[in-house]
Amino acid sequence: MQRLELEDIQQWLPNREFDQGTNKRDYGQVLLIGGSAGMAGSIIMSAEAAVLSGAGLTTVATESSHHSALHSRVPEAMALPLNDLFRISEQIKKSTVVAIGPGLGVDERAANIFRLVLAGVEDHQVLILDADALTLLAREKSKLRMKHVILTPHAGEWQRLTGLVPSEQKDKVNQKWANYFGTTVVLKGDESRVYSHDEIYLNKKGAPAMATGGMGDCLTGCIAGICAQSEDVMKGLLSSVYLHSLIGGEKAALQHMVRPIHIAEALPFYMKKLTTSLR
């Protein structure tokens, strides 16, 4: 088991300080899919984190009735209707990272979009399955064929996927299940663990002030945005998990609870501070 440390994350986070002649297309295209009726906030929080962690272009497939809410909170993001499977499928092809699940629902439409994503994502892309996409995966219990798939369950979602109740969710068996699905797994909790094929990483940062709805949705956007700019998917993933908790933990020193959107707002400042001469 390897504990995540600040010195490692400083090396792994994307650093733009010395880039020359780049444009938005050099920093990745993120597609976020979710936010069915009543759940606009989930995918808006993901979008805010993706944009503010530095994704070059962010597109959100969400209920059309949520587009104005999305644009008023995150005008940098583009929007697609959740009902338009053709446009979602076209957007998948253009994406560096696809993240699906926050607020998506688990009805027939959600299942169709989920299948479209599983069929469309290729080995050069990163796929993140969170929230309701994990429930849809649990129904099928299928192995995933793509090279870079990240699952981000909490203990309840992991139980749905594996049948393990939280007290049975121990490292050895968790890693076996991660390997079974053919994915990297971020098992979220007060301490989060990342199970890759051959290593387990422990994140000790964070605080109970982060225990509020939407905190995982924010993490999903953060992973998507950072992985979209990272050559090495695992380094992008590990630095996202650590950074999200680092910010939450530091805010918790002054606050009873921490808003997910405030973690997103802090991302560009922390990324600059941790990766450049400002540190």
Ligand SMILES: NC(=O)C1=CN([C@@H]2O[C@H](COP(=O)(O)OP(=O)(O)OC[C@H]3O[C@@H](n4cnc5c(N)ncnc54)[C@H](O)[C@@H]3O)[C@@H](O)[C@H]2O)[C@@H](O)CC1
């Ligand atoms: N503002 C919003 O629109 C929000 C939307 N959300 C969406 O709401 C949907 C349901 O999400 P839920 O996370 O409630 O998932 P689920 O309703 O799928 O799972 C919750 C179940 O897991 C169990 N469980 C065990 N350990 C847990 C743990 N550590 N944390 C949470 N539950 C645990 C709970 O007891 C409960 O039975 C998702 O689509 C999610 O993205 C939430 O993210 C909250 C905020």
Ligand SMILES: Nc1ncnc2c1ncn2[C@@H]1O[C@H](COP(=O)(O)OP(=O)(O)O)[C@@H](O)[C@H]1O
């Ligand atoms: N007590 C805690 N200490 C540290 N981090 C926490 C704590 N409770 C929750 N978190 C973090 O908050 C996030 C919660 O994710 P999740 O349960 O998916 O929330 P949601 O679905 O409501 O967005 C995870 O990143 C988890 O690690």
Ligand SMILES: [Mg+2]
């Ligand atoms: Mg969640």
